[in-house]
Each structure stands twice: as structure tokens, then as C-alpha cells.
Amino acid sequence: MIIETNKFILKSKVYFNTESLQLLKELKGSKAFIVADSIMDKLGYLQKTIDYLSEANISSKVFTGVRPDPDVGVVTEGLKLYNESDADIIVALGGGSAIDTAKGILYFAEKVEKVQGANTDRPQFIAIPSTSGTGSEVTDFSVITSEGEKICVIDEKLAPDIAILDSTCIQHVPKHVAVDTGIDVLVHAIEAYVSPESTDFTDALAEKSIKLIFENLEAVYIDTKNEKARDHVLNASCMAGMAFTNTGLGITHSLAHAFGGTFHISHGRSNALMLNAVMEYNANLSGSANDYATEKYAELAKILQLPARTKREGAVNFIDAVRKLKKRLGIEDNIKALGIEESDFKNALEQMAKSAMQDRCTPTNPKKPSKEDLVKILEKCFGHTSRF
Incomplete structure (x- = not known):
């Protein structure tokens, strides 16, 4: 007998309110790969993120090549650096494009591993949005542009483990x-x-x-x-x-x-x-x-x-x-x-x-x-x- 049921999935732990970014000091891990947009770098939030991770004895490798409406080329660039990082944590810092890029990197990293027959553990995924919009910090959706067309990728593994909602990160938004x-x-x-x-x-x-x-x-x-x-x-x-x-x-x-x-x-x-x-x-x-x-x-x-x-x-x-x-x-x-x-x-x-x-x-x-x-x-x- 097949029982029809509905389900509600909430994978991400959500931490919110002003200065919640400091949660990064309490993370457990050794190496972080940070995907950040250039605005978060210019405003100092990238350095703040690196400093908080350092206080938790976690080193950081950074990719700031995020562009609006990330395409397969951007994801490929980030994937190359990610593979070199040996990271056990991936942090997405920025707007929807930064989070989508990080998700794209995770998605294609897993595809490559399957082709190669590798079986490495998925890194802990943390999303820190700098805009109020996409909700991408808790979703299993990612939008990647391929040959000028936006492709919506949906995979349960894309949902971040932790979402940090620190509204100080969005105070400079035009x-x-x-x-x-x-x-x-x-x-x-x-x-x-x-x-x-x-x-x-x-x-x-x-x-x-x-x-x-x-x-x-x-x-x-x-x-x-x-x-x-x-x-x-x-x-x-x-x-x-x-x-x-x-x-x-x-x-x-x-x-x-x-x-x-x-x-x-x-x-x-x-x-x-x-x-x-x-x-x-x-x-x-x-x-x-x-x-x-x-x-x-x-x-x-x-x-x-x-x-x-x-x-x-x-x-x-x-x-x-x-x-x-x-x-x-x-x-x-x-x-x-x-x-x-x-x-x-x-x-x-x-x-x-x-x-x-x-x-x-x-x-x-x-x-x-x-x-x-x-x-x-x-x-x-x-x-x-x-x-x-």
C-alpha cells in the first residue's frame, strides 16, 4: 500500500540579527574556501570573515571572481581554486550571485568526483547573504547561466548547512x-x-x-x-x-x-x-x-x-x-x-x-x-x- 504524504524540509540552521557574523569564531574545521563578491571585499566584510575564521584556527582561501548572473565559466574558475584548497568548509558571502556561484561549485565538484570515482566528504556549507532577496541561504536552488540562458539547478545537496543573517551586511546596499x-x-x-x-x-x-x-x-x-x-x-x-x-x-x-x-x-x-x-x-x-x-x-x-x-x-x-x-x-x-x-x-x-x-x-x-x-x-x- 502506497501512502501519499506531504513533506516539509528545513536543512539549514539559521542564525540571525545584528552581529551574528561572529558565529564564525565558533566553527570547527581547518580550511575554508570563501566565495565572495567584490563589494563585500571593498566594504571590509570579507576581511572580517577571514579574521573570525582565523580566531577559530581556520585558514582561508578566497575566490572573488563572482559576477552578476554567474555563468559556467565563473563556476569553472572557482571550482579550480576550490579543488586546490582542500577545504572542509565553504563560505558564500554576498548576494544571490555569490551564493549561486558557491552552489555551482559544490554541484560540479560532486559531478567531477563521481566521474573520477572519488568519494570525499561534502564540506560544511555556510551562506551569509548581503542582500534581502534570493533566500538562497536556505534553498536547494541555484541559477547558472549557460550560453546566455539561465538554467535553474535544483538539488537537495545545494542547501547550505548554516545560514547567517546579519543585517549589518546589507546596510550599504543601494x-x-x-x-x-x-x-x-x-x-x-x-x-x-x-x-x-x-x-x-x-x-x-x-x-x-x-x-x-x-x-x-x-x-x-x-x-x-x-x-x-x-x-x-x-x-x-x-x-x-x-x-x-x-x-x-x-x-x-x-x-x-x-x-x-x-x-x-x-x-x-x-x-x-x-x-x-x-x-x-x-x-x-x-x-x-x-x-x-x-x-x-x-x-x-x-x-x-x-x-x-x-x-x-x-x-x-x-x-x-x-x-x-x-x-x-x-x-x-x-x-x-x-x-x-x-x-x-x-x-x-x-x-x-x-x-x-x-x-x-x-x-x-x-x-x-x-x-x-x-x-x-x-x-x-x-x-x-x-x-x-
Whole structure:
């Protein structure tokens, strides 16, 4: 007899709040391989990390070749240094690109070992995010670019063992980055909440994450030195990561991967530009508006104390609340406002829709799209009126 069950996995130990970076002094090990972005080096956090590890008698080898949207070439460079390090600890320090690079190194290191017939122990993996956005410090997801296309890699072994959420690491983030990464948190939480794989456990995390973003992201945008708001947004990011690593994501991410990779727009901003059109599609607002996603969006409206006497009213008000939040954060209304030529966009439409259909995030969208549906959503995101 086969028993159908749901499961909730939380592999990472999470340490949080200001100055939690000092936990590194208490680690056990001998050699660390640190994957850090150049910003964390310039701001002194890389040296601080090395110093804390030194206090634990752990030596460090450093790779700072991280680039935005890391590709296979960057991972290969890091992998070569990692193989020379003989490290029993790997530390990812920086934004989503640094953590994705470290995950890519771990992923391909294991593949190489299997080919060579080696059987070495996996190093302890510690992630220290410098942006509130990806939730990558607790997820088994990594996005690596190959031949200009973003590839989503999912493997349980990619989830860090320890996540350190020290909001002092994000206090120097520029406003536009704080906005992009903060909206990315919101998208993670919303897509986890409406995923067909959602559970009571993931819903609780997603609901809290969404509430924290609505209450605190604007305060961070106004003043990135607001320590309390920073803590809340960073915690929201981690909670959303815990949720979506168990539920998967949806076509907001699939389309953002395709669009961002094509036009070199940041992942968070790409998500922001796709979000509302995708929610309108999922909620079937031009039809019965009585779908599963409609009901879930209406529940989020209630959590934000918005009118939700019917499912349609709740979904409409939640979607509108997201639109208003984006406007207060200075996010463009549509893709056209970015200055992208309509002819260039049209020429890329078919390929972007095809890529999004094949994306690993598409199967867990609450409504199964066709390629034609994705084309219509992209056209609406550009600035055209479209009925789904």
C-alpha cells in the first residue's frame, strides 16, 4: 500500500540579527574556501570573515571572481581554486550571485568526483547573504547561466548547512538594489503560497514573509540604515526561501529568467515587471475568478486587512496593493518604461516564451500555461492591453 504524504524540509540552521557574523569564531574545521563578491571585499566584510575564521584556527582561501548572473565559466574558475584548497568548509558571502556561484561549485565538484570515482566528504556549507532577496541561504536552488540562458539547478545537496543573517551586511546596499531584492522576496512568498505544492507549513512562512515585506520594505527604501526594518526584510527573505524550496515557484520566475537573461535586467526587477500580469492570469480575472489562485490571493488580502467579501474582490485588492507598493518603491509600470525598443522585444518574444515553458519553475505554477499564454503575458508586461 502506497501512502501519499506531504513533506516539509528545513536543512539549514539559521542564525540571525545584528552581529551574528561572529558565529564564525565558533566553527570547527581547518580550511575554508570563501566565495565572495567584490563589494563585500571593498566594504571590509570579507576581511572580517577571514579574521573570525582565523580566531577559530581556520585558514582561508578566497575566490572573488563572482559576477552578476554567474555563468559556467565563473563556476569553472572557482571550482579550480576550490579543488586546490582542500577545504572542509565553504563560505558564500554576498548576494544571490555569490551564493549561486558557491552552489555551482559544490554541484560540479560532486559531478567531477563521481566521474573520477572519488568519494570525499561534502564540506560544511555556510551562506551569509548581503542582500534581502534570493533566500538562497536556505534553498536547494541555484541559477547558472549557460550560453546566455539561465538554467535553474535544483538539488537537495545545494542547501547550505548554516545560514547567517546579519543585517549589518546589507546596510550599504543601494536603494535600487534594496527594492529589486525586496520585491524578489515578495515574489518568492506569493508564488510559494499559490503553488499546488503548498502546505500549512509553507503557507505560514509565506504569509509572514508577505506581511513583513509590506510593513518594512518601504522603510528600508527610504532609509537603508533602519536596522529594525532591515532585520525584518532579511528574515522575510529567509522565510520565503524556506517556503519555496519546499513548494517550487511559478511563471513569474520562469518569465523573469527568460526576460532578464535576454535583456540583461536584474532578476528582482524582472520579477517585479512580471508579477502583476502573472497574478491576473492565475486568478482568471477576465473569467470566473473562482480558481484556486484567486482564493489564495483573497486570503492574502485578508491578512493585509484589505476588503475581500468575495474571492474576486480579495484577489483584485491584493493585486492592486502589490501594484501600489511597487509604485511607492519607484518601480516602472511596464517593460517599455525601461527604454527597451518594441521591435527588439517582439523579436525575442517567441524565444522567451519557449524558454519560460521549459523553465524548472513552470510546473509548479497554479495554472498550466501554454506558450501562447506566456506570449500574451509578456506583451501585457511590455505595456500592451491583453485579455487572458
